[in-house]
């Protein structure tokens with residue numbers, strides 16, 4: 001496994017493989033890797049000749065300086081894991097490499113980015129689009145892999161690919177959960193033992209809401225989740241929205257779409273967590 005730090009080195013390594021007709025899969029990450037990332041990497045390794053994993057904590061997508069500062073970083077352990085997964089190239093640039101000058105591009109993903117995370121994390125998706133598009137230009141992957149835990153991010157990246165006419169297939173991968181249900185996230189390691197215990201209520205409530213949805217209206221299910229999470233000490237609910245899985249717009253009735261997802265964001269202590277659950281999906 002090669003660990004490369006510059007776009008120039010990355011391009012020359014990939015040009016050689018591309019010339020030989022090899023397919024390239026990209027898994028963009030911010031490091032602090034967990035089993036959720038491993039599942040993306042394993043799929044890429046299975047589906048492509050060459051797998052590139054990028055590790056870059058992208059400053060332009062953080063709207064909170066403390067969150068950026070405290071974001072877990074562990075390049076050595078990450079590389080060990082990726083080597084064991086048969087990754088070909090780890091691309092780990094520094095900030096100057098990715099932003100030799102400020103990226104002034106402004107994307108317009110409305111209405112996908114005006115809901116849910118949008119109002120709570122101004123500029124976040126613009127920063128995600130800046131870095132992911134730069135990674136796509138540098139790697140030119142055939143396929144790129146993203147987790148469905150960041151449900152809104154996945155929809156926005158698909159939209160960005162359309163807007164920029166990029167020739168890359170976006171592969172969405174299911175949420176991977178701890179044995180007790182908590183959705184895997186690099187931020188979980190920042191939870192105290194007590195917060196970690198409390199955080200179980202998030203997935204438990206979402207799963208219970210699936211059952212509740214069988215006999216209740218969409219707005220009743222919304223209230224059910226909002227009441228449990230909103231009234232738990234130590235949680236601060238930002239939103240729970242039940243949305244159309246394609247447009248991300250809030251729904252009023254179960255009949256309004258054939259793809260319906262409930263998305264939640266909350267603070268557990270000082271740590272912001274997100275999760276989602278599918279109420280309806282076209283298979």
Ligand code: PAF
Nearest residue numbers: 028029030058128131150
């Ligand atoms: O989902 C993430 O880890 C990040 O938003 C991504 C896609 C790697 C861009 O920095």
